[in-house]
Amino acid sequence: MPKVKRGRPKKKTSQPKPEGNMQPQSQQPQGEIIEPPKKESTGLIAEVKSLFSSNKESSPQMRILPAPENQAADSGNGSKTNSNFEETASRLEDKYAPGGSEVPKPPEPGPIPPEPPKIITDATVEKFLRSLFNGMVKVHGDHWEMSDLDYAVMTPVNTAMINEQVAKLEWFANSQNKALIVWTLVMGVMITSRSKSGGKLLEWLMEKLVSLGSRKESPTKTESQESPAS
Amino acid sequence: MAARFWPARRCVVYNTAGNYAQTAGDGKNPLPGFLFVYCFNDLIQVLRQTGKGPLRVCFTPVGDRSVPRKEIFHDTCELLMDYKDVVFSVEEIWTFQRPSMLPDIQQQIYLQWRHYKMPIMWNAQQPQLVAQTLRSITTNVYVGKLEHRLDIRAARDCGLPEDALAVLPSLPHRKFVHKYPDGNWRIEQA
Numbered sequence: 001m002p003k004v005k006r007g008r009p010k011k012k013t014s015q016p017k018p019e020g021n022m023q024p025q026s027q028q029p030q031g032e033i034i035e036p037p038k039k040e041s042t043g044l045i046a047e048v049k050s051l052f053s054s055n056k057e058s059s060p061q062m063r064i065l066p067a068p069e070n071q072a073a074d075s076g077n078g079s080k081t082n083s084n085f086e087e088t089a090s091r092l093e094d095k096y097a098p099g100g101s102e103v104p105k106p107p108e109p110g111p112i113p114p115e116p117p118k119i120i121t122d123a124t125v126e127k128f129l130r131s132l133f134n135g136m137v138k139v140h141g142d143h144w145e146m147s148d149l150d151y152a153v154m155t156p157v158n159t160a161m162i163n164e165q166v167a168k169l170e171w172f173a174n175s176q177n178k179a180l181i182v183w184t185l186v187m188g189v190m191i192t193s194r195s196k197s198g199g200k201l202l203e204w205l206m207e208k209l210v211s212l213g214s215r216k217e218s219p220t221k222t223e224s225q226e227s228p229a230s
Numbered sequence: 231m232a233a234r235f236w237p238a239r240r241c242v243v244y245n246t247a248g249n250y251a252q253t254a255g256d257g258k259n260p261l262p263g264f265l266f267v268y269c270f271n272d273l274i275q276v277l278r279q280t281g282k283g284p285l286r287v288c289f290t291p292v293g294d295r296s297v298p299r300k301e302i303f304h305d306t307c308e309l310l311m312d313y314k315d316v317v318f319s320v321e322e323i324w325t326f327q328r329p330s331m332l333p334d335i336q337q338q339i340y341l342q343w344r345h346y347k348m349p350i351m352w353n354a355q356q357p358q359l360v361a362q363t364l365r366s367i368t369t370n371v372y373v374g375k376l377e378h379r380l381d382i383r384a385a386r387d388c389g390l391p392e393d394a395l396a397v398l399p400s401l402p403h404r405k406f407v408h409k410y411p412d413g414n415w416r417i418e419q420a
Contacts (some may be wrong), residue, residue: 080281085312089274092305096270096294 119166126155128186135194140203231319231353232259233420234372238317240280242273242310244303245290246321261288269293270302277313285316300326304335311339315347323352324359332361340364357384371409372418375401389413 081089129151136144146154166172175181192198232250235241243250243264251258252266264286267273273289291302303326310318318339320326327336340363343350354360357373358380365387373385376398386395394407394415401407404420 081278081313085277085309085314088309088312089278092309093271093274095305096297 117163117167119163120159122155122159125159125162126151129154129158132189132193135190136199136202139194139196140199231321231351232261235317235319235351240285240315241287241317241319242285242306243288244306244318244320245288246303246323246325248290248292249321250288250290261286264288266290270297270305273306274309277309282315300333304333307335307339310348311346317349317351319351321353322355323364324354324356324361327361327364329359329362332363336361337363340367357381357388360384362387369411372406373398373409374406374420375399375403390415 129146133144133146172178172181193202235243243261249259250261250264252261252264254260265276266288267276268290270291270293272293273287276287277285289306291299291306294302297305303320307318310316327333332340339346339348340350352360352364352368356378357365357376358378365384366389368388371385371388371390373388373390373394376382376385382395382398385398388409390398390407390409391413394409397407397417401417406418406420407415408418409415
């Protein structure tokens with residue numbers, strides 16, 4: 001039995017065919033090396049070839065782009081500093097010069113803000129205060145009596161407070177029941193100040209207000225804080 | 231920090247808190263050989279006269295009271311970006327930034343310092359106040375004794391490993407943890 005070789009059969013050695021040469025070999029003289037014809041490289045191939053070309057002139061892609069002015073300034077050009085620095089320096093010099101162009105000027109005084117609307121006059125407030133404290137005197141004693149000097153001090157302060165604060169109360173300004181609200185407040189204060197319980201309430205409030213300041217200064221132990229055993 | 235910028239051929243120190251002085255005294259660090267200027271225009275003159283030569287300037291921005299301090303700092307940044315080839319050392323850098331916000335010009339010089347040949351050096355008593363971006367891109371880090379947990383957390387942002395962070399609260403006086411760009415660290419004497 002003939003021995004059968006397994007695997008791929010050996011390739012037959014043949015004359016290398018020159019690529020792209022369409023002429024038959026018989027027309028070529030013996031011993032002459034047939035070179036492939038030089039193809040005109042175009043498009044992307046030409047661009048890639050030009051990148052690896054040793055001749056720099058033939059590779060337009062490899063030319064060195066000029067550096068920006070600010071980066072090229074390091075190369076010695078005779079001047080001490082570069083032009084960008086000079087430009088920035090002169091601009092900032094103006095800014096930091098005494099009385100420079102960019103020195104912030106003090107703001108000009110704007111229009112005077114309008115005074116808050118006068119909701120109540122001094123005369124009305126004085127009458128109200130006199131009525132209030134007279135009622136307190138009748139019910140609770142002479143220590144509630146105020147002199148004219150006291151009213152002269154209290155009246156403008158109260159008027160300013162009412163004018164300022166009431167103007168800020170948007171709910172009051174938008175309300176359609178302003179008269180009712182004012183009436184309730186005034187009558188409530190008047191009646192409360194003339195009743196014993198109301199007076200006591202006001203005095204209690206005053207005591208609390210007065211003691212609030214003194215308690216902050218010297219905190220003392222109250223009965224509720226003591227232990228039940230003591 | 232002075233020991234680190236001392237070898238630089240061209241250096242501008244931004245003396246924010248006034249810790250540097252020409253001579254020692256009043257708890258200030260001496261910088262002999264440095265030219266001290268106090269107005270922005272004086273700084274410009276010094277830079278202009280020096281040109282491309284060696285430069286050692288300590289700028290204490292107290293002479294221009296009409297300009298906000300952050301604006302002076304940013305103008306200095308802009309000037310040095312155009313001046314080029316200079317080490318810029320900023321004291322208490324957190325004064326000009328927020329932990330979560332870096333102004334544009336600062337971001338530009340911290341991230342693109344190679345364009346301007348302008349290495350930045352900074353210090354801060356409270357690292358937690360320094361912008362997080364700056365902390366994270368800083369390469370060489372020196373950290374002294376830190377006890378506040380937020381400061382230690384900020385040191386972690388600087389790339390300090392956990393074992394280095396653990397020694398921070400117990401560091402002796404004038405000793406620092408030096409973290410190298412490759413992540414290694416060791417304790418060094420100031």
